[in-house]
Amino acid sequence: MQPLSSWLKARWPWLAVLACLTLAPAFLNKFYLGLMVQVFILAVFALSYDLLMGYSGILSFGHAMFFGSGAYVVGLLLKGAAWPLYAVLPVIIATGALMGVLVGIVTLRVRGVYFAMITLAFAEVIYILSASSQLRPWTGGDEGLHGIPVPAWMSPTAERVTFYYISLSFLVLMYFLARRIVNSPTGRVLIAIRENEARAATIGYNVFWYKVLIIVISGVLAALAGGLNALYFRNATPEVLGVGRTIDALLMTIIGGMGTLIGPVLGAVVIRVLGNYLADWFGPRWPLVFGLIFVALVMFFPWGIVGTLRQRPLRGLAQWIKRLSRGAGQKAS
Amino acid sequence: MDNTIILETNRLRKDFGGLVAVAGVSVKVRQGTSHSIIGPNGAGKTTFFNLLSGVFKPTGGTIYFKGHDITALPAYQRSHLGIGRSFQITNIFPNLTVLENVRLAAQSRGRDNFKLLSDFRAFGRYQERALEILELVGLRGKELTVAHALPHGDKRKLEIGILLATEPELLLLDEPTAGMSQEEVPGIMEVIGKIKASGGKTIMLVEHKMEIIMRASDVITVMHLGSVIAEGTPAQIANDEAVQAAYLGGTHTYRGWRAHQP
Numbered sequence: 001m002q003p004l005s006s007w008l009k010a011r012w013p014w015l016a017v018l019a020c021l022t023l024a025p026a027f028l029n030k031f032y033l034g035l036m037v038q039v040f041i042l043a044v045f046a047l048s049y050d051l052l053m054g055y056s057g058i059l060s061f062g063h064a065m066f067f068g069s070g071a072y073v074v075g076l077l078l079k080g081a082a083w084p085l086y087a088v089l090p091v092i093i094a095t096g097a098l099m100g101v102l103v104g105i106v107t108l109r110v111r112g113v114y115f116a117m118i119t120l121a122f123a124e125v126i127y128i129l130s131a132s133s134q135l136r137p138w139t140g141g142d143e144g145l146h147g148i149p150v151p152a153w154m155s156p157t158a159e160r161v162t163f164y165y166i167s168l169s170f171l172v173l174m175y176f177l178a179r180r181i182v183n184s185p186t187g188r189v190l191i192a193i194r195e196n197e198a199r200a201a202t203i204g205y206n207v208f209w210y211k212v213l214i215i216v217i218s219g220v221l222a223a224l225a226g227g228l229n230a231l232y233f234r235n236a237t238p239e240v241l242g243v244g245r246t247i248d249a250l251l252m253t254i255i256g257g258m259g260t261l262i263g264p265v266l267g268a269v270v271i272r273v274l275g276n277y278l279a280d281w282f283g284p285r286w287p288l289v290f291g292l293i294f295v296a297l298v299m300f301f302p303w304g305i306v307g308t309l310r311q312r313p314l315r316g317l318a319q320w321i322k323r324l325s326r327g328a329g330q331k332a333s
Numbered sequence: 334m335d336n337t338i339i340l341e342t343n344r345l346r347k348d349f350g351g352l353v354a355v356a357g358v359s360v361k362v363r364q365g366t367s368h369s370i371i372g373p374n375g376a377g378k379t380t381f382f383n384l385l386s387g388v389f390k391p392t393g394g395t396i397y398f399k400g401h402d403i404t405a406l407p408a409y410q411r412s413h414l415g416i417g418r419s420f421q422i423t424n425i426f427p428n429l430t431v432l433e434n435v436r437l438a439a440q441s442r443g444r445d446n447f448k449l450l451s452d453f454r455a456f457g458r459y460q461e462r463a464l465e466i467l468e469l470v471g472l473r474g475k476e477l478t479v480a481h482a483l484p485h486g487d488k489r490k491l492e493i494g495i496l497l498a499t500e501p502e503l504l505l506l507d508e509p510t511a512g513m514s515q516e517e518v519p520g521i522m523e524v525i526g527k528i529k530a531s532g533g534k535t536i537m538l539v540e541h542k543m544e545i546i547m548r549a550s551d552v553i554t555v556m557h558l559g560s561v562i563a564e565g566t567p568a569q570i571a572n573d574e575a576v577q578a579a580y581l582g583g584t585h586t587y588r589g590w591r592a593h594q595p
């Protein structure tokens with residue numbers, strides 16, 4: 001074990017961020033806490049996408065199906081069947097996993113863009129099902145499910161601070177889980193598959209099952225995020241299954257930096273917070289402005305914000321942060 | 334079946350559309366020997382290796398490894414049975430370090446591949462094995478270099494390092510010296526010499542450099558246009574008329590020509 005002081009020295013920026021987030025409810029009003037909750041939920045969704053695209057080189061255009069299914073499981077079981085929340089949790093996990101296995105086994109026979117197109121088709125089928133009028137008695141059709149009963153102790157409106165802490169813990173937990181996975185022997189194999197799939201097979205890795213495994217893990221994470229999303233908004237509408245959700249995940253991952261985990265979390269902050277302010281300032285034309293900002297971000301940060309700062313550590317912000325932390329470290333010792 | 338035969342193919346065939354790349358090749362490779370495959374460009378040597386290592390499925394014929402029919406097995410299972418492969422066109426993990434390239438190959442031999450929640454650095458044995466192999470192939474000191482930044486000669490060494498880390502019994506070396514400068518060739522040959530000296534390994538080597546083939550082989554099989562046109566000791570092959578004709582381009586004088594007709 002390394003001594004505590006060096007552990008702290010290496011991690012103090014993270015601990016500082018975590019401390020700020022923990023103290024945030026003392027300073028922020030309900031509206032901003034709500035915005036943060038949405039950032040945390042989106043961040044987990046983005047994390048799950050990064051496990052696929054960034055670490056395993058699997059391009060999926062259907063990731064919304066996992067997120068949306070988590071939301072609908074919450075809606076159907078809490079509202080429709082009046083289940084207790086603790087019983088819903090394993091169902092969300094099982095649904096995400098099952099869909100992951102199914103999608104993996106059915107669609108992994110093809111690669112790259114073809115895989116992406118089939119996942120898109122899969123997700124569209126589920127989207128259309130969710131909005132279909134025949135299923136209206138259960139799913140609410142194109143209007144979706146509203147007024148999902150959330151236990152009073154974690155009510156997103158009355159007990160927003162509690163909900164905030166739940167979402168924050170959820171993100172932190174999922175982040176560390178994802179971190180462990182990418183640094184595990186399995187995670188290294190996934191990176192090898194991303195780098196050179198054929199070679200990974202010739203040195204003895206069963207590429208297919210590794211890919212199914214990461215789709216399942218990613219699917220479970222996304223479904224959990226979708227479930228929390230349904231609890232926060234108390235609804236599950238076809239929108240959470242739509243391709244727009246997948247594009248959000250794609251954008252957050254690209255903006256933050258593929259294959260960095262923390263990048264997509266940052267991407268979630270950018271997307272949600274920027275989206276909020278741009279909508280305030282520019283009204284209905286905000287997506288246009290966002291598009292321009294996105295193009296600029298991609299130009300200046302071709303590997304995403306975190307990816308680019310890591311690749312060019314001698315330039316700009318990263319150097320500044322490093323100097324700052326070194327200075328602080330010296331002062332502390 | 335003769336138990337000293339480690340690999341046998343029976344009328345192995347691969348068609349690419351109308352092109353017959355491997356046209357019914359039957360060879361027997363004895364355990365512990367150096368069995369080279371030579372032949373002019375396009376003879377089908379690489380395709381033959383692709384069939385043996387499971388990169389391609391054959392369109393006909395069978396492959397036996399240690400007496401078992403492995404024709405239908407996927408590449409990763411053949412790797413675990415003990416068939417290792419290096420590539421003519423360097424085939425590495427370009428954005429990973431030299432060490433990680435070899436460490437991953439070593440890790441594939443263990444039982445820790447699905448330990449999702451442990452840190453990979455906790456399994457030091459794979460790293461130790463990888464370092465041993467980097468020493469053997471002469472890449473010690475470069476373990477933290479990103480693979481794509483290596484000079485060509487070092488990439489060829491890494492290619493062999495990855496192969497060795499999978500502890501194969503049968504090594505398929507596809508032109509290990511391809512694209513190397515004259516000065517770099519002895520380094521690779523020394524590595525191959527060390528593998529041979531370590532004993533027990535069977536080496537199948539594809540090469541164009543004749544002096545290497547003549548020195549390093551026990552048996553040579555000559556392919557041309559997808560077929561075997563000669564097989565024998567280096568001395569026998571050096572004096573074979575059909576082989577000379579094939580290399581000189583006299584395409585009507587050897588038997589393989591017929592196999593290539595529609």
Ligand SMILES: Nc1ncnc2c1ncn2[C@@H]1O[C@H](COP(=O)(O)OP(=O)(O)OP(=O)(O)O)[C@@H](O)[C@H]1O
Pocket residue numbers: 349352353354372373374375376377378379380381421
């Ligand atoms: N994937 C493929 N698709 C179509 N044709 C192929 C493919 N691979 C090889 N071929 C063809 O098969 C024939 C044999 O090629 P192969 O690469 O096996 O020859 P080789 O003996 O290894 O030649 P070289 O000495 O140049 O490496 C060639 O005509 C080649 O163009």
Ligand SMILES: [Mg+2]
Pocket residue numbers: 378379380421
């Ligand atoms: Mg070849």
